[in-house]
Amino acid sequence: MDSSTEQVARVRVTAGLRALRFDGGSLALNLVASLARRGSTPIERLGTLDRLREWCDGVGLRLRDEAVTDGLHTELRTLREAAYDVVAAAVHGRAPAAASIALLNERARPAPPQPLLRATGAGVEVDGADRPLTGRELQSVVVRDLIAVLGDPERRGALRACDSSLCTMIYLDLTPGRRRRWCSMRLCGNSAKAAKHRRRRAAAEGSRGDR
Template identity: 50%
Template sequence: MSERAPATPRTRVTARARELRFDGGSLSLDLVATVGRRPSTPVERLGDHDRLRAWCHGTGLTVRDGEDPTALLGALHELRSAATDVATAAVGGRAPRPESVRRLNDLARVEPPAPRLRVDSEGRPAAGTEPLSSAQLLSVVARDLIALVTDPRLRDRLRTCAAEVCGMVYLDPGNGKPRKWCSMERCGNNAKAARHRHRAAASGAASTPSP
């Protein structure tokens, strides 16, 4: 009789694990982060129209009235797959899949709206944008990733979170020692707590007298 393979421990999916992330360091990486816990136990964070609206709001993108949210959601999922391949390839120093490159280039061909200058009631200038069509929104995200991975200085700052249960790709700020974790408030603190528990357990085992 062959031995049964050991069961893979299940990781509880908490509400926090399903939260949208807007700390990837760029618009396109925030899209990649809408799947959490890659690649071990993927968690979908952009699964319905409500999440689509929340993601657009969090990234500062406004979709034009009349656009089909179901079609846009599906197109973002396709773009996310290509963007994830290209971003992780850049981190790992490998070539992305040709179909991922083609997808990004096809979407980036659409011309996004020109930036607009707005002046508030106190005379302060501010950038403004018009609502985007679905094709323009996809182009903005694709162009962001292309700009990110083709800039050697930015590409060298791409990281993958060291926490196995996370795997988030993020852009290191580059203003000090390279970050090991996507966020100290999340994976960094979790790692510190795990080390503390391990040391406490080891200390307890060492102090327990033998029977």
């Protein structure tokens, strides 16, 4: 993508760019994706407590009402950046910061809720599966998901960064052949195709003008 195209894209912040993403391929990657355009001027998608609630709804997690606080909001964004450091390190073959590893391990320690089976007269029910989470339980669930991704050779090997230099969103590519280049063909893929078409048209017009 040429510099002029990227410069225009940097200043256009649409509702679509601010929308939460739930297509990273895992719970933890969906959290990482709540900060957009890391490759240029970052766009915060998790900027308010209402957006935090919306994110929880989108990933199918319930928080206790009293857990939705500014403190949790800050902690979750700090966790997000540590998670990004670790998955980006896995993608690019570098070592993550020791502080990121330490923070993630610390946030993973609180035990998440454990659903249990309960016998009833009609059979078996599951108790506790839908119990709302505390803030630290929520963070533990996210970090344990991240650990599960990194601990699975297939999924770890499927981590990719979007080819768009403006985006760089990290996602799991589980397509056959793992040839997916974009976080979303509808978003970054189509933008790249449109930019390529503009460059070709400009080059063709320049060539005609030189005759």
